[in-house]
Amino acid sequence: MTDTVDSLLREHAVRHSDKPAIIDPDGRISYRDLDRGTRALAASFVEAGIGKGSRVGLIMANGVEWARIAVALLRIGAVLVPLSTLLSPRELTAQLRTASVQHLIAVxxxxxxxxxxxxxxxxxxxxxxxxxxxxxxxxxxxxxxVSIVDSQSRGVRPSDPLVVMFTSGSSGPPKGVRHSHRSAIGAVRAGLAARCIDADTRLYLPMPLFWVGGFGGGLLSTLVAGATLVTEPVPEPVSTLRLLEAERVTLFRGWPDQAAALARHLDEVGADLTALRPGSLEALLPAQLQSPPGARARLLGMTESFGPYCGFPADTDLPVAAWGSCGRPFDGMQVRIVDVETGDPVPAGTVGVIQIRGPHVLRGLCGRSREDVFTPDGYYPTGDLGRLDDAGFLFFQGRSDDMFKVSGATVYPSEVAQALCSLDGVTAAFVTNVPGPSGDRVGAAVVCGRATTAEALRTAATAVLSSFKVPTIWRVLDSDDEVPRGATGKVDVIGLRGMLADT
Structure with a gap:
């Protein structure tokens, strides 16, 4: 089993020598050339004092050069620290300090x-x-x-550290998450089938390589499968659609709203996306290949699990009873649900905090002891809320710090949003609490594909939600572009709350 980056690349340099490994708008590199080029670059790094265990920060935009530098470092056992191009000076300094970065490569x-x-x-x-x-x-x-580097590369073990990857910091400061070659590659390998990635895939993700969605879901997934990654430094609807067409991309993964944003420009650009196959985000697929809302699993993962740890084949409808779920935990991943207050395991069907354990879970957090990170029996508390049904399907209910109470009853924003998306004409819904004189109220920003009113939506919502979950504050939007977002593309909950409070 190939469980280091070096062994993966050596294998594919033989099996897929002329196949493009990485493509960007300005260039491409084959597996053979990626192998040769990164061996030579790795030798240069060693001569410059960078070797096994060295922590190397990398700040660059997506592209062939990002991949070439990263792979060269990983082949000799250096620890990669991908850093966001969006960081402020203060944030950059803090992350370099947290990860004890010794060498920095930055545009x-x-x-x-x-x-x-x-x-x-x-x-x-x-x-x-x-x-x-x-x-x-x-x-x-x-x-x-170069021959010395070959020896060093073969001395890198699967248990050796691979990466310190920072979370997006949606709540609290970003954490430096440590993964080994084995944990990261194993996590990627476990989810390949669910994400429909194989050696014939030409994969595009709009996510930056400095986050786990781009690094794990893109670059490492490509190296594990022997596929081709198509990427670009600055995704823009028109240029992205033309890139998808020109490179005959077969699989578009990412966040659903990213695909929806591209779909709004399809007629304008006139791009031929017929190479896209099922398993791609459905907004870019023809109507006959799309499924009813909720029929396909929305993979659940995080930086601490090095991407998705739960899913279902992206080109296949879930069993009807599991519609709306995230699928089942991947092989090697143990998932349990515990009570929010006591930490005790709860029965199937009960909402609680999701905890995960297994060989693909993080090795630790920078500056934190193992006792601070894991439960005594080795589970990692994710902070996410969910429930497992009797068949083992996991239903995501939001973040534990996002849930709120209305008149003493618990409201899960994701549950309300999912119900609102089932209403006729609703294409997206974003839900949060809005403080009021008598406590929290349910607020919703809703994107509709046809003209409607807040009153009509409120009436329709009473048929799919308990009365205390029906939003009392509404904002009807023409596009989800109007929803405030953070640098990662995730919804800015504070900004959303402010938008609804002003309604």
Whole structure:
């Protein structure tokens, strides 16, 4: 079993030598050239003092060069620390400190942000070197060093650390999540079939490579499957649609609203997306290949599980009784539901906090002891709410810090949003609590495909929701582009709450 990045690349350099591994708008690289190029670059890194165990931060936009640098580092056992191009100077300094980054490779600027000019080096005692990608390109090594690197690469073990990946920080500051080669590659491998990724896949994700959705769901998924990854530095509807057409992309994964945003531009661009196959996000598929709302699983995962840990084949309808679920836990993943207050396991059908355990779960968090991170019996409390049915299907109910009470009864925003999406004409719904003089109220921003009113929606909602769950504050939107979002593309709950409070 190939459980290191080096062994994966060696295998595919033989099996798929001429196949493109990575494609971006300005270039492409085959598996053979990725193998040769990263061996030479790895030798240069070793000559520059970067080796097994070195923690290396990387700030770059998506593209072939990001992948080439990352893979070269991982082949020699360096620990990759992907860093967001969206970080402020203060956030960047904090993450470099948290991960004890020793070497930083960063573009000088991207989309108006200048990283090196504002870096607070005085607060980074572990930092030894800073290079731009251009400076990396001119690193050299003795020709004999490549054979030495081959020996070093084969000395990297599956249990060795692979990456420190920061969470998006949707609640509280981002955490530095540690994964090994085995835990990350195993997590990716366990979900490949559910995500419909194989060696024939030409995969596009709009997610940045510095988050687990792009790094694990994109780059590592490609390397595990021997597939082709198509990526771009700045996704924009028109350029993305043209890239999908030009490269005959077969699989579009990501968040559903990302596909919906592209679908709104299809007629304008006139892109031929007939190469897309089932398993892609359905907004980009022809009507005859789409399923009823809720029939397909929405994979559930997080940085701590290195992506999805629960799912169902993306090209197959769930059993009717499991509609609306996230599917079943993948092989190797144990999932249990515990009481929010006591931490005791609860019976099937009961909502509680989701805890996960298994070989694909994080190895730990930077600066935290194992006792602080895991339960005594080794489970990781995700902070997500859910319930398991008798058949083992997991239903996501939102975050434990998002649930709220109305007149003493618990409301789960995701449950309300899912019910609202079942109403005729509703294409998306975003739900949160809105504080009022007498306590929290249920608020909903709803995107509708036809003209309607808040009163009509309220009346329709009474047929699918208990009375205390029916929103009392409504905002009818023409597009989900109007919903406030954070840098990751996730809904900004505070901004949503403010929008509804002003209604």
């Amino acid at each position: 000088e600027q991207f989309r108006g942000r200048r990283y090196l000019d504002t870096l607070q080096i005085a607060g980074l005692p572990a930092l030894r070197s800073i290079r731009t990608p251009a400076q990396v390109d001119v690193l050299t090594a003795d020709p004999d060093a």
